[in-house]
Amino acid sequence: MSLPRISVIMPCLNQSAFVERALCSVLDQGYENLELIVLDDGSEDGSVELIRRYQSELAHFVTEEDRGPADALNRGLARATGEVVGFLNSDDVYLPGALHAAAGILGPSGGASWAVGQCLRIGPSDQPDGSLRAQAPKSLAAFLADAAGSLPWPASFFRKALFTRHGRLDRRMQFAFDYEWECRLLAAGVRPVILRLALAARREYDFSRTAQNLVEQGRERIAAAQRYGEHLPLAQRYALWRQCDRRERFYALAEAETQGREARRFLAPQLLRRPWWMADQALRHALLHGVEEPQPAALTRRAA
Secondary structure, three states: OOOOOEEEEEEEOOOOOOHHHHHHHHHOOOOOOEEEEEEEOOOOOOHHHHHHOOHHHOOEEEEOOOOOHHHHHHHHHHHOOOOEEEEOOOOOEEOOOHHHHHHHHHOOOOOOOEEEEEEEEEOOOOOEEEEEOOEOOOOHHHHHOOOOOEOOHHHEEEEOHHHHHHOOOOOOOOOOHHHHHHHHHHHOOOOOEEEEEEEEEEEOOOOOOOHHHHHHHHHHHHHHHHHHHHHOOHHHHHHHHHHHHHHHHHHHHHHHHOOHHHHHHHHHHHHHHOHHHHHOHHHHHHHHHOOOOOOOHHHHHHHO
8 A cells, every 4th residue: 555645844943953863864764755845944053054965855945034933834834745744843853663653543544634642852962851741632621721631743743634624823823833733623623643652752952942932832822722712611711711810920920030120010010901910929929029039938838
């Protein structure tokens, strides 16, 4: 039986330290019906020169400015001709056998439309650093609340028809477009097939885009959860609203810490827009004293 065509879309921006390993992890799969699409957003660190070494093995290599990673992936989707699509960051890697495993589940004989494998965690020098366990969420409500379910993006593959049916990635989101897309599928009743096999490894390091934008990513995840919370029954929707509000307070304090002595001035307009936050003693303390003054021990325990 012929293998389904798999389009792997790889965005890149200044990843000369890792992009060659990412490319080779795809090309060394030995998958005969592969379409590798690389989109560079104007790298200035030698990434383009590294990628050009493999240009003869790429279906498309585009160097053009984009509006963020979701926009780049959407441009890749517009060029993709595969029945199955995977997205691999230029600092992550596929593990041997990943594409064949995805083809077995998402091909004509498998019948699935969304597959997620297990995912390893690696450091900047490829050293192992644990794993990300892929787990299907028990319910949409639990996934929106970040309480259950883990769907590692590097180990995720989709039938391209899903993007025709449910739309492209939300390019307004810079850091949580993958989570928003997963929420969208779950809200539409699409469920992932979870594979026991590890398909990819996610690279984690201090200067990664994710590590440097944790607050922004968290806020975008909250926005996505609130968007799809409209699909929940009223009681679950109210519980989700309360949970999202607690998370927003946490990120407000986290961002205030970066303001130093200006923390009180930063928090004041946020509290004016959300007066109910005044019931949060940690926020009240920060507003009165700033984040640099330690909180009383009892308050710290209560806030935790």
